Amino acid sequence: MNAEVRAIKTSAEQALTSAYEAARASLPGKGAVAALREEAFKRFDAKGLPHRRVEEWKYTDLRALMRDALPLAVPPDAAAKAKAKDAGKIFAALNCRRLLFVDGAFVPEASDLTPEPGLTIGSMADALAKNDALVAAHVGKVFETGDSAVALNTSLMSDGAVIHVAAGTVLERPIHLVFASSETPSAAFIRSLIVVEKDAQAIIAESHESNVSQINCALEMVIGDGAQVDYYKATQTRGLHVASLLLTVGAKAAFNTFALNSDASLVRNQSFVRFAGEGSNGGLRGVNLLRGKEHVDTTMLIEHAAGHCASREQFKSVLDGQSHNVFQGKIVVKPHAQKTDTKMMTRALLLSDEAEADNKPELEIFADDVVCGHGATAGALDPNLKFYLMSRGIDDKQAEALLIQAFIGETVEEISHEGFREAIMRAALEWLETRG
Amino acid sequence: MPAVQETVDRVRQIDVDQYKYGFVTDVESEKAPIGLSEDTVRYISAKKNEPAWMLEWRLEAFKRWLTMREPTWARVDYPKIDYQNAYYYSAPKKKPELSSLDEVDPQILETYKKLGIPLREQEMLAGVVRKDADGNVLAERRVAVDAVFDSVSVATTFKEELKRAGVIFMPMSEAIQEHPELVRKYLGSVVPTTDNFFATLNSAVFSDGSFVYVPPGVRCPMELSTYFRINEANTGQFERTLIIADKGAYVSYLEGCTAPMRDENQLHAAVVELVTHDDAEIKYSTVQNWYPGDADGKGGIFNFVTKRGDCRGKNSKISWTQVETGSAITWKYPSCILRGDGSRGEFYSIAISNGMQQVDSGTKMIHLGKNTTSRIISKGISAGKSNNTYRGLVTAHRKATGARNFTNCDSLLIGDQCGAHTVPYIEAKNSSAVFEHEASTSKISEDMLFYCRQRGMSAEEATALVVNGFVKDVLQQLPMEFAVEAQKLISISLEGSVG
Numbered sequence: 001m002n003a004e005v006r007a008i009k010t011s012a013e014q015a016l017t018s019a020y021e022a023a024r025a026s027l028p029g030k031g032a033v034a035a036l037r038e039e040a041f042k043r044f045d046a047k048g049l050p051h052r053r054v055e056e057w058k059y060t061d062l063r064a065l066m067r068d069a070l071p072l073a074v075p076p077d078a079a080a081k082a083k084a085k086d087a088g089k090i091f092a093a094l095n096c097r098r099l100l101f102v103d104g105a106f107v108p109e110a111s112d113l114t115p116e117p118g119l120t121i122g123s124m125a126d127a128l129a130k131n132d133a134l135v136a137a138h139v140g141k142v143f144e145t146g147d148s149a150v151a152l153n154t155s156l157m158s159d160g161a162v163i164h165v166a167a168g169t170v171l172e173r174p175i176h177l178v179f180a181s182s183e184t185p186s187a188a189f190i191r192s193l194i195v196v197e198k199d200a201q202a203i204i205a206e207s208h209e210s211n212v213s214q215i216n217c218a219l220e221m222v223i224g225d226g227a228q229v230d231y232y233k234a235t236q237t238r239g240l241h242v243a244s245l246l247l248t249v250g251a252k253a254a255f256n257t258f259a260l261n262s263d264a265s266l267v268r269n270q271s272f273v274r275f276a277g278e279g280s281n282g283g284l285r286g287v288n289l290l291r292g293k294e295h296v297d298t299t300m301l302i303e304h305a306a307g308h309c310a311s312r313e314q315f316k317s318v319l320d321g322q323s324h325n326v327f328q329g330k331i332v333v334k335p336h337a338q339k340t341d342t343k344m345m346t347r348a349l350l351l352s353d354e355a356e357a358d359n360k361p362e363l364e365i366f367a368d369d370v371v372c373g374h375g376a377t378a379g380a381l382d383p384n385l386k387f388y389l390m391s392r393g394i395d396d397k398q399a400e401a402l403l404i405q406a407f408i409g410e411t412v413e414e415i416s417h418e419g420f421r422e423a424i425m426r427a428a429l430e431w432l433e434t435r436g
Numbered sequence: 437m438p439a440v441q442e443t444v445d446r447v448r449q450i451d452v453d454q455y456k457y458g459f460v461t462d463v464e465s466e467k468a469p470i471g472l473s474e475d476t477v478r479y480i481s482a483k484k485n486e487p488a489w490m491l492e493w494r495l496e497a498f499k500r501w502l503t504m505r506e507p508t509w510a511r512v513d514y515p516k517i518d519y520q521n522a523y524y525y526s527a528p529k530k531k532p533e534l535s536s537l538d539e540v541d542p543q544i545l546e547t548y549k550k551l552g553i554p555l556r557e558q559e560m561l562a563g564v565v566r567k568d569a570d571g572n573v574l575a576e577r578r579v580a581v582d583a584v585f586d587s588v589s590v591a592t593t594f595k596e597e598l599k600r601a602g603v604i605f606m607p608m609s610e611a612i613q614e615h616p617e618l619v620r621k622y623l624g625s626v627v628p629t630t631d632n633f634f635a636t637l638n639s640a641v642f643s644d645g646s647f648v649y650v651p652p653g654v655r656c657p658m659e660l661s662t663y664f665r666i667n668e669a670n671t672g673q674f675e676r677t678l679i680i681a682d683k684g685a686y687v688s689y690l691e692g693c694t695a696p697m698r699d700e701n702q703l704h705a706a707v708v709e710l711v712t713h714d715d716a717e718i719k720y721s722t723v724q725n726w727y728p729g730d731a732d733g734k735g736g737i738f739n740f741v742t743k744r745g746d747c748r749g750k751n752s753k754i755s756w757t758q759v760e761t762g763s764a765i766t767w768k769y770p771s772c773i774l775r776g777d778g779s780r781g782e783f784y785s786i787a788i789s790n791g792m793q794q795v796d797s798g799t800k801m802i803h804l805g806k807n808t809t810s811r812i813i814s815k816g817i818s819a820g821k822s823n824n825t826y827r828g829l830v831t832a833h834r835k836a837t838g839a840r841n842f843t844n845c846d847s848l849l850i851g852d853q854c855g856a857h858t859v860p861y862i863e864a865k866n867s868s869a870v871f872e873h874e875a876s877t878s879k880i881s882e883d884m885l886f887y888c889r890q891r892g893m894s895a896e897e898a899t900a901l902v903v904n905g906f907v908k909d910v911l912q913q914l915p916m917e918f919a920v921e922a923q924k925l926i927s928i929s930l931e932g933s934v935g
Binding site for chain 1: 509834837847849850851852853854855856857858859860861862863864865866867868869870871872873874875876877878879
């Protein structure tokens, strides 16, 4: 009944503890960084892996799902790097600046580091080792949360991207962070930091592909006053993928995120977003396509700490086989965050009787002059619509595909960038085609 | 607009006396020794002259309770309850063997009179003969009342008439003596003794409550009603209600509650179990107006209640309607287990919190049978410094094909120091389940208020009008007698929240 009840440590927890103890000395960063790790590890150690008694992890019991912890990733060899050249296919057609990471480690030689005014790109490992000022100012501070998956990431963070976009800069090209994995199953703890200063504009994309690896990645993002950021994340991983987005938005800023999960075995995408300045707009959207025994959990905490902000959350999930989709969205409106306007919508389409869709849209409101709403639906395809199409000579499978496309299309259409909209729709259509 | 004067009067009346049920009745009472132990359980059981199986059942629950921990997941915050510093049984001292209502302690009758509850049948009967324009006698609905005063039921009206229809309506303590086979069969079958901390505590120490059995095919000829009254200081009230509607039966049951104003917190941990067989229907309405504490949050009732209905038969129906205005803390989730194929569950709720009140309430609709349907309409209104949470679960299991649910939970905030929260859990485990959920939170629109004010209404009147419009969907579900009372309660509860 109570979350504080601490069970005996599982073998995965024990393995993580010994991995941390063994790696402590060799992990990048000394002094303040080491103290940050130590403190985070203590938090993780006290709570252990999140389990179903932890409300935010009610439907994704990581303690049960993570039987054991894989060894920490070693720097990739030449073969692994060569193999990763083709990774990130989903956004390949777009003219992006590619940054490659294999097993969590930055591969500068396969990354596009052409200089651009106002843009600084570096690796997190270097920044931590040098105790870089930007990293010192933000890492672990963007959105403080008691979540133990984030704490575990902080204690074992090894590498990732550090991107700084100077005030007023409008990036020429989108930045694509390509995360690939080698053949050897391993555990990677990726930490990235993106700071977009005042009035700057950036488009960031992230693609994850992996074999049976265990990935725990966290991205801290700071969006300055008047800045505009679009962030896309495509996850097609065969192992365990736990991703945390920690985001703070300044005043009069705008951001949009879109997450696509297709053919991903076990994903937890959690977002922690704080509207810290007035007059900002944000949109969080996503499409999940599940089959087999896949499990995708989208959890978000949207905190409106300042007034006059608007946020839109819209998520669609298509479930086939014995898959399990989880959506937990919590909107918190702090006292005095008047004139907040939020709308959250989550819809699940169940194609199979063995699939399960759990929705938990939450509102927590402490200000009176707000307009907040949420909606949730779960159901099967409308047989009348299918009949309509079939009576016009479209076969069963095609009719279903059309209806599914229309269902997810509503959310995908919201993407303003044409290239990304098409890339994501194409990936979704590929999934539909391979649906048996 | 004829309503205006009435509204003004109502508001004025409330001005001087916000919680008008806060008086204490001076009745000599006997109590169990303070504290909770196996002896307390034995004491209560002995007082009620219960058979051995009942005592055993209680003791089992008590043993279980000792191993349980108080739940902390609800969004409520209250000082730790000292379970050893309360009385678990209190009964007005009475003359032995009551033969008629006249022998009930006049003080108690007076109390119920002050609460506006007619216990005397003759009064009721006098009230029902009304004639229309042509002089024909109009039939009017009558209500049978069971009045519970602290731990015992003091009077039940219309017993004879109900008996003729075959309906059993009596205090639980009498039912244990007179219909042990029914009680044994159904008691704890919906809310098991192991269910949760407060339900288990109730199982161990429950004192009284109502027992209703409606035999097959019988439509209960009148509304049944229970009024609960906590009078004694430092006493917990633990009543247990069990309602069974056999095949094709129908019953409508109303429940009202009040308590005196005291500085201390008092615990009310009730359990209500409903069972419907094939084609039966139970309509359960509550107007909960326990003492909510003063403006600083001092005193008030802790209302930790477990209510659950089991739609056991095919095409059976259970409907919960609640108007929650009282209690310092409310922790209450009237639920429906939709086991029978084609069964239906409904939940209509208005929860109003003001001052320092905390409400965490909602429902559970558990779809197990095929083609089961449920509907949830919840309206939360927060004012003052209160917090109001809707927490609900809708779930359809693998075999519950064709399950349908519609949920609508709206919150209204009055003032900028209160909170309104919504925590719905929606779990679909088969593809033919269709679930729809919508929620909104807003404040009373300035435009609406302006419109009303422009037509000469005061701020209070305008607010009351808008709020009544907001909760109309739920009020319509209440039996007429209660709807009027509920409407009054709403304006009382919102007193002082405007401006």
